[in-house]
Amino acid sequence: MALLELKNVSKVFGGLTAVGNLDLTVEENQIAALIGPNGAGKTTVFNMITGAYKVSEGDITFQGERISGLKPHKIVEKGIARTFQNIRLFKKATVLENVMTGFHTKSSGGMFNIIYNPVKISREEAEIREKSIEILKFLHLEDIMGLEACNIPYGTQRLLEIGRALATGPKLLLLDEPAAGMNSTEKQELMKTIYRIRDKYHLSVLLVEHDMELVMGISENITVVNFGRRIANGTAEQVQTNPAVIEAYLGRSEE
Ligand SMILES: Nc1ncnc2c1ncn2[C@@H]1O[C@H](COP(=O)(O)OP(=O)(O)O)[C@@H](O)[C@H]1O
Ligand SMILES: [Mg+2]
Secondary structure, three states, X not given: OOOEEEEEEEEEEOOEEEEEEEEEEEOOOOEEEXXXXXXXXXXXXXXXXXXXXXXXXXXXXXXXXXXXXXXXXXXXXXXXXXXXXXXOOOOOOEHHHHHHHHHHOOOOOOHHHHXXXXXXXXXXXXXXXXXXXXXXXXXXXXXHOOOEHHHOOHHHHHHHHHHHHHOOOOOEEEEEOOOOOOOHHHHHHHHHHXXXXXXXXXXXXXXXXXXXXXXXXXXOEEEEEEOOEEEEEEOHHHHHOOHHHHHHHHHHHOO
């Protein structure tokens, strides 16, 4: 059984089919990629998987269970976390606090507990802090954990967003253009970090990325979309030599 399965999934905005009849699977422990020219529908796919957008048609299953139709926070609870193409951090909060917010999506800090169970809350808070520091150490960000998120370099902000996603305890991590704005050293590091994350947290990664060196270097399975439609699927070697893929990329670059 695949970890994530999209079957015949479409998203229509007004008259525009942003995603059309898409089939996509991610296996357990796999690093997979979803690629395609700008506007091909990649972020829309992420928005449907995470419940931010309703699917217009089709089904999404995760660990054999239908998740299309669930609210976004339920999908996070099932074990799907994401980062955003346009970074979404709490800019005025510290690096550490940003990771802690990831844990808070699952903590018991509701109003009842805050009033009737303050000891439990402070113990839980301390645990969240410890676990957040562990993640920051793993990402080599512990030295900057006291800085405000807006004061750290752009590439590091992308890494921090991954840290916050990890704090929700995912089985599937969706990364939307994680290398955007990174220099080549940072990209090399990111590649290693993605491997390390997969191995330490025993999760699968679905990557949307324009940097072909990164995509082809680490993805075990690649799905290529153009105008919302799947035009190829396979290994890096298979998709790179696929005429429809070459056509899609060359066609767009001449625009
Ligand atoms: N909320 C929305 N309302 C209307 N159109 C949208 C919305 N989100 C995305 N689109 C359109 O869907 C298409 C795919 O967009 P997107 O998924 O962001 O592409 P990609 O991430 O591959 O660059 C684009 O034409 C975009 O304008
Ligand atoms: Mg996008």
